[in-house]
Amino acid sequence: MAARFVTRFAPSPTGRLHRGHAFSALCAHEAARAAGGRFLLRIEDIDATRCRSEYEAGIYEDLAWLGLSWEQPVRRQSEHLADYRAALEALAREGLVYRCFRTRKEILAEIGHAPHGAMEAFRGGPLPPDEEARRLAAGEAFAWRLSLSAAEVRLGGFGGLTFVEEGEGPRGETGTVQASPELGGDVVLARKDVGVAYHLAVVVDDALQGITHVIRGQDLFEAAHVQRLLQALLGLPTPVYRHHRLLTGPDGKRYAKRDKAETLAEIRARGVTAAELRRELSFD
Template sequence: MPGPVYRFAPSPTGRLHRGHAFSALTSWRACRAVAGAFRLRIEDIDRIRCRPEFEAGVIEDLSWLGLDWDGPVLRQSDREVAYTAALEQLAGAGLLYRCFRTRREVAEAMTRAPHGDEPVFFGLRLPEAEAAERAAAGEAFAWRLDVREAARRAGPLGFLETGFGPGGQTGWQAVLPESAGDVVLARKDIGVAYHLAVVVDDADQGVTTVVRGCDLFAATGIQRLLQVLLGLPEPVYRHHRLLVGPDGKRYAKRDLAETLQALRERGVTPTQLISELDLD
């Protein structure tokens, strides 16, 4: 039987920071401890924010940390055929619909959720002839998953959590994918969306264990639903704690967290950084 396969899948929308280093090292160390294969994937489906120089920076930073990987680097920008096939499979099963609402209209609809409910969006499926006519006329639309119908067909869902989760959960985790609403799976301006791309890529790369931050714990429900609908393998998940700075806030690109490049330039060594990270 093939051995365990882990992965690290950054988006090249900026340089890596301590939080990325913590996640990459956590996954890489767990992988090497069980003699597994480690895959590197570049999640560059964001056509506006992803840049070649940031991808080069990812490779530089990971190499500086002493990480290596097995096989070629997979880039989502090369994967349109695989994503289109998955979308067509879901559409052929009657699980996708064209949603013509603008972002503002979706936000307004979500504010009308019953008091106390988590605001999520459930769209209205138009008759296919009307939807096709509007699309042919050039109206912008998104392909949304009819999550309630999809969940009905999939039946009870869950996943095996071997890490912490956001609240210390381990073991079998039941999920309710309906809590995500009718998620967007594709749109003209973004191409395929993250949820669909990640499950297709994990399957194609043979990933058996997904190690990532607990901020993505909630996303696992909709991803498990897509895996079942598409007949894809089910990985084991390990969600690790988020690394936070002295101010108690998690490291993030949007907050201009100090990059690994900047650390390197001021003389910090990989050994010093790894000691500071206090890996689990």
């Protein structure tokens, strides 16, 4: 019998964990414990250009120091690329994805000239067959993008797409939320340098691992809209979402790797104990 409550913490090994990661991991771990459910750790290491084995080792070290435990074996995305390829091929067979040869610079320029400015998400479509064949023969790089137009036809519109939010989105969204995948445009699902992209990998993983509750930060709330669409297109179950607040530092900015936020390893080196950090994060 499947567990009634299964959640996960899914970091990318692109740097050491910081307070924000600790808060998110504790939110998921303690929710599973309170529900008598299961807590899984997943390593999202599909971006081989940025992920490092030493950072993955650091994730295990930091979470163990915090007092967390998780099931074994840990799912590492880099070991399951065939699962993501199969999902992409299923979408391709139904004409729901297309090859996009435009560079990021070209797409940003096009978005900037759109009627609603830079906030309007990119929408495109496949090239004429002869031009696509020519560019493929020339070895030009491309990304596989989800076709919102084709998806809308396939589903008869997006009006029936909803998800349950037990936490709160950045604008107070809670309860039954109407999914609006058009906000993200034709998102990239795979590309040459990274392989499969985040949105496709995460919905496949959540389904294969039987995740019933996705507990994560509000910075990923918008991702739920396109992920709900992918679940519908691939016939996958939709988990309950529980987005939590983002921790901010003394400067009011949220903790982030790119801003060189103090890492858990650095906090530990200062002599702070795991119990002290847990109390600071309101997990006594």
